[in-house]
Structure formats: C-alpha cells, structure tokens
Amino acid sequence: xxxxxxxxxxxxxxxxxxxxxxxxxxxxxxxxxxxxxxxxxxxxxxxxxxxxxxxxxxxxxxxxxxxxxxxxxxxxxxxxxxxxxxxxxxxxxxxxxxxxxxxxxxxxxxxxxxxxxxxxxxxxxxxxxxxxxxxxxxxxxxxxxxxxxxxxxxxxxxxxxxxxxxxxxxxxxxxxxxxxxxxxxxxxxxxxxxxxxxxxxxxxxxxxxxxxxxxxxxxxxxxxxxxxxxxxxxxxxxxxxxx
Amino acid sequence: xxxxxxxxxxxxxxxxxxxxxxxxxxxxxxxxxxxxxxxxxxxxxxxxxxxxxxxxxxxxxxxxxxxxxxxxxxxxxxxxxxxxxxxxxxxxxxxxxxxxxxxxxxxxxxxxxxxxxxxxxxxxxxxxxxxxxxxxxxxxxxxxxxxxxxxxxxxxxxxxxxxxxxxxxxxxxxxxxxxxxxxxxxxxxxxxxxxxxxxxxxxxxxxxxxxxxxxxxxxxxxxxxxxxxxxxxxxxxxxxxxxxxxxxxxxxxxxxxxxxxxxxxxxxxxxxxxxxxxxxxxxxxxxxxxxxxxxxxxxxxxxxxxxxxxxxxxxxxxxxxxxx
Numbered sequence: 263x264x265x266x267x268x269x270x271x272x273x274x275x276x277x278x279x280x281x282x283x284x285x286x287x288x289x290x291x292x293x294x295x296x297x298x299x300x301x302x303x304x305x306x307x308x309x310x311x312x313x314x315x316x317x318x319x320x321x322x323x324x325x326x327x328x329x330x331x332x333x334x335x336x337x338x339x340x341x342x343x344x345x346x347x348x349x350x351x352x353x354x355x356x357x358x359x360x361x362x363x364x365x366x367x368x369x370x371x372x373x374x375x376x377x378x379x380x381x382x383x384x385x386x387x388x389x390x391x392x393x394x395x396x397x398x399x400x401x402x403x404x405x406x407x408x409x410x411x412x413x414x415x416x417x418x419x420x421x422x423x424x425x426x427x428x429x430x431x432x433x434x435x436x437x438x439x440x441x442x443x444x445x446x447x448x449x450x451x452x453x454x455x456x457x458x459x460x461x462x463x464x465x466x467x468x469x470x471x472x473x474x475x476x477x478x479x480x481x482x483x484x485x486x487x488x489x490x491x492x493x494x495x496x497x498x499x500x501x502x503x504x505x
Numbered sequence: 506x507x508x509x510x511x512x513x514x515x516x517x518x519x520x521x522x523x524x525x526x527x528x529x530x531x532x533x534x535x536x537x538x539x540x541x542x543x544x545x546x547x548x549x550x551x552x553x554x555x556x557x558x559x560x561x562x563x564x565x566x567x568x569x570x571x572x573x574x575x576x577x578x579x580x581x582x583x584x585x586x587x588x589x590x591x592x593x594x595x596x597x598x599x600x601x602x603x604x605x606x607x608x609x610x611x612x613x614x615x616x617x618x619x620x621x622x623x624x625x626x627x628x629x630x631x632x633x634x635x636x637x638x639x640x641x642x643x644x645x646x647x648x649x650x651x652x653x654x655x656x657x658x659x660x661x662x663x664x665x666x667x668x669x670x671x672x673x674x675x676x677x678x679x680x681x682x683x684x685x686x687x688x689x690x691x692x693x694x695x696x697x698x699x700x701x702x703x704x705x706x707x708x709x710x711x712x713x714x715x716x717x718x719x720x721x722x723x724x725x726x727x728x729x730x731x732x733x734x735x736x737x738x739x740x741x742x743x744x745x746x747x748x749x750x751x752x753x754x755x756x757x758x759x760x761x762x763x764x765x766x767x768x769x770x771x772x773x774x775x776x777x778x779x780x781x782x783x784x785x786x787x788x789x790x791x792x793x794x795x796x797x798x799x800x801x802x803x804x805x806x807x808x809x810x811x812x813x814x815x816x817x818x819x820x821x822x823x824x825x826x827x828x829x
Contacts, residue, residue: 338687338693339687343542346683350565354565371564371565372564372603372605375527376527376568376571376592376593376594376605377592379564379568380568380571380572380575380592382568383565383568383569383572384572386565387569387680391680391681420692420693423692423698423699424681424682424692424699425681426698427681427682427692427698427699427700428680428681429679429680429681
C-alpha cells in the first residue's frame with residue numbers, strides 16, 4: 263500500500279446555518295470528492311438546541327466524518343480527538359475496501375475474528391501515523407461565536423501540536439464564514455504551520471449570517487484548486503483512492 | 506457530549522450474562538468499575554474467578570488496547586497493564602448491536618491519590634520509584650505509556666505496589682501519543698511535542714507528584730514554566746525535590762532509570778540533610794529557653810548514668826552469686 267493523503271474539512275460552528283446551500287448536501291458532495299467532513303458543535307452551557315444538534319450530526323454523517331458537541335472549555339481535547347477518530351475512520355474505510363479486494367466478499371474489519379482484527383488494526387494505526395494530512399478548518403464567525411473565538415484559537419493551536427507530533431506531513435488551511443466581503447474568506451492558505459494563527463485571530467470580527475453550506479462548497483473548491491496545481495507540477499499525485 | 510450516547514449501548518446491568526461469539530466463554534456482570542471515553546469496565550465472574558471486562562462500541566479502540574496488552578505481556582515480569590484473558594464479541598440483544606469486549610485481570614487496590622491521602626506523602630517517593638522502574642522496562646521494550654495519570658494508577662498489596670490499569674494511551678516510541686490528559690500532557694503546558702518518547706512519560710511523572718501533593722489540578726495561566734516553578738516553590742515537599750522535578754518537567758532526563766537514580770539519591774541525601782538540620786537546630790543558642798532545655802537534657806543524662814550504675818551493680822551481684 264502506498265502512502266496517500268487524507269483530506270479533511272473540520273467545521274467549527276455553534277448553530278444553525280441560515281444562508282445559502284444546504285450544508286448537508288454540500289457535505290455529501292465533499293464526500294464524493296474524497297474529502298471527509300467533521301463537525302464540532304460548540305454550545306452554550308445548559309442549552310440544548312435540537313435543530314443545531316441535528317444539523318451538526320447530519321453534516322458529519324453526510325460527509326463521512328465524525329461529529330461531537332461540546333462546551334467551549336472542553337474544546338481542545340475534543341478537536342484533537344475528533345480529528346484522530348476521523349482519520350482512523352477514513353483509513354479503516356480504505357482498509358475495508360482493500361479487504362474486500364483480497365477476500366472477495368463483503369468483509370469488514372468488525373466481522374473478522376478478534377485475532378485478525380488486531381493485525382488489521384496495526385496496519386490502520388501505522389497508516390494513521392505516517393499518512394499525509396490536508397486539513398481545511400472552517401470557523402463559524404457569526405455573531406454568537408464572538409466570545410468563543412479565543413478558545414477556538416487555542417484548540418486549533420493544540421490540534422497542531424498533536425498533528426505535528428505525527429510522522430506524516432500536515433497541511434493546514436483556514437477559512438472563516440461569513441467573510442467581510444463574501445460568504446467565506448480565506449485566512450490562511452495551505453501551510454505546514456498553524457502558528458501564524460495567533461496573529462490573525464485577534465483581528466477577527468463577527469458578522470450576522472451563518473452560511474455553512476456555501477462555506478463547505480468553498481472548501482471543496484479550495485481542495486480542487488490545490489489538486490490541479492499539484493497535478494501540473496507533479497503527475498504522480500496520490501489521493502486517498504490510490505492507496 | 507456524544508460519549509454519553511455512545512456509552513449507553515455499553516451499559517450492562519449487573520447479573521447480565523455475556524457470552525463470547527468466537528470463543529464461547531461466559532461472564533457474569535457483577536458491577537461497574539469505571540466508565541471512560543473508550544468504554545466501560547465491569548467486574549465480572551467467570552469459571553476461573555473474578556476478572557475485569559471492558560466493553561465498548563468502538564471496535565478499533567478495543568482492538569488497539571488489546572494489541573497493547575498482548576505486547577505488554579511479552580515484557581517479562583512487568584507490572585504495567587493488567588494481563589489479558591480473553592477477547593471476543595457479544596451480541597447485545599437490547600441494542601441489537603455486536604459489541605467487542607476483552608477480559609483482563611482484576612487489579613484490586615486503592616487509587617494512587619486515595620492511597621496517599623490515607624497513608625501520607627511519605628509514600629509518594631516509594632511509589633514513584635516503583636513507577637519509574639516499571640516505566641524503564643516499558644521504554645526499554647520500545648513503548649511509551651502516554652496517558653499517565655493518578656486515575657490510571659492502582660496501589661495493590663500489601664506490600665504496596667503500584668500498577669497501571671488503563672493502557673489506552675500506550676504508544677510505540679516515535680509515534681504521536683494516542684490519548685492524553687491535559688494536566689499531565691507536556692503539549693498542553695507548551696513544554697514539548699506529543700511525540701511518544703520516554704521524556705513524555707517523565708513529564709507526566711513530575712506532574713503526578715505535584716498532583717499527589719496538592720490533591721488537585723491547576724489550569725495553565727500565562728508562562729507555564731514560571732507557573733510550574735511557582736507551584737514547586739510553594740510547597741516544602743516539592744521544593745525539597747525541586748531539582749528532580751524541574752529536570753523531569755523540562756526534559757533533562759533521557760531515561761526513567763536516570764530519574765529514578767536521581768530521586769533515590771536525592772531522597773537519601775534529603776534525609777541526611779534533615780538530620781543535620783535537626784542537629785544544627787538543637788545546638789545551643791543563648792536564650793533562657795534553650796538553657797532550660799539544656800538543663801533538662803543534663804538531668805536526663807544524670808538519670809541514665811544512675812540507672813546504668815545500678816544495673817552494673819546488680820549484674821555484678823548476680824555474677825558474684827552464680828560464681829559462689
């Protein structure tokens with residue numbers, strides 16, 4: 263198996279989208295592009311918003327990713343956990359496909375006897391450690407997110423500590439929505455270092471609308487642009503499917 | 506959190522019989538021992554006696570832990586994780602789901618912090634020295650414990666012996682740490698990466714000592730290096746072990762063995778120092794109070810002399826009598 267690249271969108275939001283395309287449909291589209299969509303819902307203490315929860319779970323489900331709802335103070339650990347879990351889940355999917363090739367029938371890892379499952383898990387863990395990761399972070403900056411932004415910054419910083427401790431390479435990109443002039447605004451283009459966040463984040467202002475769907479759409483475009491650029495430079499581009 | 510919904514499926518009532526799909530062994534649930542992010546642990550009864558059973562919806566998590574336990578079993582005479590007994594799947598008819606589980610040795614004892622609370626800070630040194638020996642063995646075999654914290658340490662005995670119970674964070678040397686807890690994680694304190702290496706565990710050991718002394722945890726405020734130094738300086742127990750703690754926290758030790766030897770050396774030196782200090786303090790100072798004490802002391806000396814003389818006299822009488 264060759265080393266490939268995992269592509270993830272990490273969406274940090276606190277509630278319902280109210281502008282533009284349906285985010286669940288956009289997440290399903292991302293999945294078709296081989297991009298996993300993970301969602302972290304940041305809630306207020308003591309508030310359960312059923313609609314927001316449903317949307318958060320729906321986006322992750324359609325995007326083949328992981329979702330988790332947390333209170334702001336638990337954010338750091340959650341961001342790290344969700345990303346890791348999503349990576350394992352995606353790799354598991356890749357390994358499952360390989361298994362079907364080898365065994366010829368619909369066998370998934372869970373259906374193997376525990377002993378063989380252990381061996382497969384070692385492969386998945388090894389891949390998770392060495393695979394390259396492209397992660398596009400989408401931060402909801404609608405008005406209600408204002409007080410949570412410092413925590414978001416810290417959690418993303420913490421995520422980069424975890425991911426940079428891996429053997430594989432990482433590329434980060436950061437979008438906010440809504441942007442100043444458009445629905446989404448790019449804050450950070452592909453970079454192996456997330457450190458520059460600390461200079462950008464304090465300048466953020468929050469706006470009214472929550473165009474989650476358009477933001478995911480923008481993210482997919484950004485991945486595609488990267489791909490075509492790379493394709494021109496180097497024809498041996500490996501994506502998740504070729505692993 | 507989503508964990509709550511995940512754990513619901515693994516909630517098993519006492520009295521439930523769990524029968525493995527592959528190996529066919531049966532286990533009777535007695536009570537819940539603990540419930541974490543990766544699943545729930547129950548005390549169970551099997552044909553071979555009591556054991557602990559961990560069950561979860563997260564098949565990958567369970568499999569990964571089983572792999573670690575199998576590897577640890579190969580480390581000779583190790584007191585790290587519990588020994589593995591069985592791995593299997595169970596069909597939970599209540600939720601209609603196949604749940605993976607594993608059965609391990611039941612490590613009976615007190616939690617580390619509780620033990621220190623009951624038996625005194627004096628035990629911190631002893632247990633940390635034991636823990637460092639265990640870690641040295643683990644590191645030698647190419648692993649790093651990762652999620653090292655008091656909650657994962659149990660003191661069995663007598664004689665008191667420290668054991669690790671949750672191997673969910675145990676990671677191959679050189680990879681990124683699988684699971685961690687903020688207070689014991691050097692990444693959180695901005696004092697290093699989350700790459701699995703012996704130094705990562707040694708940082709956690711330092712924080713365990715701090716946690717055991719204060720019996721509480723702190724959150725990061727400002728410059729974490731300064732904050733940790735302040736915490737160490739604020740408590741005599743920590744201050745006495747300052748050299749060892751700073752070296753552990755700031756990554757100066759290259760192995761657990763090195764830290765163990767340093768701590769051992771320090772503890773015995775500290776004892777000597779304390780004795781010397783006590784002697785120095787008891788040296789006469791020209792105050793009335795001290796003179797009184799001195800008088801009392803000389804009185805005591807005279808008393809002992811008198812008793813000794815009496816004893817010698819009686820003994821000579823006895824010898825004299827037997828000779829006759």
